[in-house]
Amino acid sequence: MVSRVIPVDNFDLVIFGGTGDLARRKILPGLFRRFRAGQMPEDARVIAAARSEHDDASYRSEIEAAIKEFGGAESKDRKGLKAFLERLHYVAVDARGDGGWQQLKDLMRDGVVRAFYFSVAPGLFGDLAERLHTHGIADRDSRLVVEKPFGRDLKSARALNATLADHFNEDQIYRIDHYLGKETVQNLMAVRFANVLFEPLWNSHYVDHIQITVAETVGVGGRGSYYDKSGAMRDMVQNHLMQLLCLIAMEPPNQFEADAVRDEKLKVIRALQPIDSHHIVRGQYEASEKTASYREDVENPKSTTESFIALRATIANWRWAGVPFYLRTGKRLKARSSEINVVFKDLGHSIFEGDEARHRNVLTIRLQPNEGIDLQVTIKEPGPGGMRLIDVPLDMTFAQALGDEADDVTDAYERLIMDVIRGNQTLFMRGDEVEAAWAWTDPLIEGWEARHDVPKVYDTGSSGPEDSLMLMHRDGRRWRDIKG
Template sequence: MVSRVIPVETFDLVIFGGTGDLARRKILPGLFRRFRSGQMPVGSRIIGAARSEMDTAAYRSMIAEAVAEFGGDEKNDTKSLDAFVAALDYVAIDAKGDGGWVELAGLVRSDVVQAFYFSVAPSLFGDLAERLHTHKIANAQSRIVVEKPFGRDLETARALNKTLAAHFDESQIYRIDHYLGKETVQNLMAVRFGNMLFEPLWNNHYVDHIQITVAETVGVGGRGGYYDKSGAMRDMVQNHLMQLLCLIAMEPPNQYGPDEVRDEKLKVIRALQPVAPHHIVRGQYDAGPDGPSYREDAENPRSFTESFIAMKCEIANWRWAGVPFYLRTGKRMKARSSEITVYFKDLGHTIFEGDVARHRNILSIRLQPNEGMDLQVTIKEPGPGGMRLIDVPLDMTFADALGPDAEEVPDAYERLIMDVIRGNQTLFMRGDEVEAAWGWTDPLINGWEARNDVPKHYEAGSAGPEDALAMLHRDGRKWRELKA
């Protein structure tokens, strides 16, 4: 497979929170993979910045151990790993004080691409942004990367955007959602807008309904304290599932550019209708053979926070009027699965009789695991005995279709960080997009809080609460099966 990779300029990347879990598990092992692939130009540097008092040698040792623990087969390339860690520096920094900032200013160069990754709590974003300018480290071309949560409601999201805007232009701010870096998520664009086969059918004349599922087998575990203040709606729907919904439903942009794509995503969010209470199901997992209940994980025996949510959404525009979008996400479910499924309508007329006519085309786009997609089509079952119809998948699992090259597909964080260095904001959320998402989400949360709704309990290892199944049954539909 021959591909064209857009070159990366020499850069200085400062990772605030450089000793944290995300940096050790994802960011730095991912950057090592990009280093091995030749996408980190000679002379580029990565500077860790955190509260911990250590020198550069100790930091390099820590990151080498992190790559050994969390990296893939590439971790065995000790020669490349030695060269990679040699490009690392470290500064002990006080985000709210003056400690370490003079040292950092002496390390960051002004004649290369500057990127600052805020892998810290949002409460520190303002302090970091202010000190980057006070100490004349950042400039008008610098880029900052901020992790979710982008606020916990519309008010806090606006305040966070205002804080960042006080020091950086919107064109410099990269709000990262790792779901948008997944290969299959980006393939949504290629499938929709690169194939004559699908785009003419991508509307309410041919699509019956669309399901978006992000199911996890793990519970909240050590994140119980954080999760109990957010829940599935804030943690998953407002960002990850919202982004998937936008990409599957958006109108074709006039070109594949950052603002063009994000303009069309924003239109989808603004066209989302309020969701009626009977079209929302919230759930909370009980204890099971493989682990404790949600309330035990959260250490809150009276918690009413949802670990599962399902809802029926509608988009009020010409393309999607009358087509329901069913969203579902939850912890401790039957199988780990992130999938978008497009159910096309039945034929208006069939020449076949009886049950043999009960077939339909289904496009399934798998984000994880086993990234790929398949299209269910109807054929005649081979053999004698008349016209017997069966459904078979036209399968394109990336690992099978692309062979050894599939192993070279970058991790989401790798791709997105390289896009930051390239200055490409296409796969990053814009400020008005974040605020519009919260503007739709807030009334739903406020509504169930005002009604004192209590989440339905569901068995760990199941497909979620029975009420979620019933919600689709009332519409004459059913959820796509979660396959363990």
């Protein structure tokens, strides 16, 4: 099976914050891989814009080192790397002044897609958008890519959307969430809407509950100052986990088109019910022999910010009435794992007795690591001795199913940037979608702040605080084990 690489239109991509960590680790190594795959036109260009004083040569040298560090095995292609670096340019700009903007304008070409990637703090979005407009660099066909956080609450999200809307139309704005670019996330839509096997079962008649887990083994690292003002709810639940929930729960769109898909996601968010305080568990990791505690990592001995959160959500519509959605995410957990588990109901009647009757089908979508999908089914255990039932997975791990082609599965950032050039907004969040997510999230945060809730401590390398287990146990359910 051979991958199909579909070239995109010729483009000039300007990366504001082109010397930053995201550009060095993700954006530019990803573009290099797309270049090697033959997806970038020969004269497509990438223009970095930042405060640092670089010329083209010194910037190319810096990015060469970054690609060698973060670009994987493909970075050993010296000829390809040299050819890619020749497409990089650098302009020093002042985001809040006039310095460098004329030089940037002079570099831009007519007749190609113009895309602007704001890999900077949200506080600079308005300044950059205004100067792109004032200096005549962006036009009606230009595209704007913005990174999260999209505000820290509903008020700031509305203000941010209004700032961008002063100079760009909604169909020009691409709010990027790299989780939506993952191969398995997109396969979730294919599994649901391209297979007669699953969609008839995708409702409260057959599904008992759904679990969404995003577990990390790392702590907050160098993001302590940001993270302590954000926490797991703002950093992960309001965006990443919310998007996964929407894709799992949404109604089939009438076509696979950007606004049709996003309309259905928005309906899910607006149907989410308020959550009682006893259906939310917040936690902070403790120190271990080798690692610091959360409070030590963020250098705030009195911090009440959560590094872990688990909650039970419900959706008020016909499809999901009575089906709980359990979401959890945290740092310093036992394994790095992101997966969705659709747990189906018991049979209406089982011909087997005792323990042999207690088996459930589970569809697992693994986002990381070892991307893939498996379906847990019940069979007879081989051998004599009567009817003993066991659960086995029907496994489609991409590395096994696709062989060598699995190595070519595109990184999320690569896919999303190419979608920007194509003008495809399907995997990007719309402004009203972001605001609806904050409208649901804000009361939860305000509630625990008003109650002066303190997060429960949990051991590094565990599955989170004990109270998160009780969240499920009270409903007669249990979390699926976190496996790397």
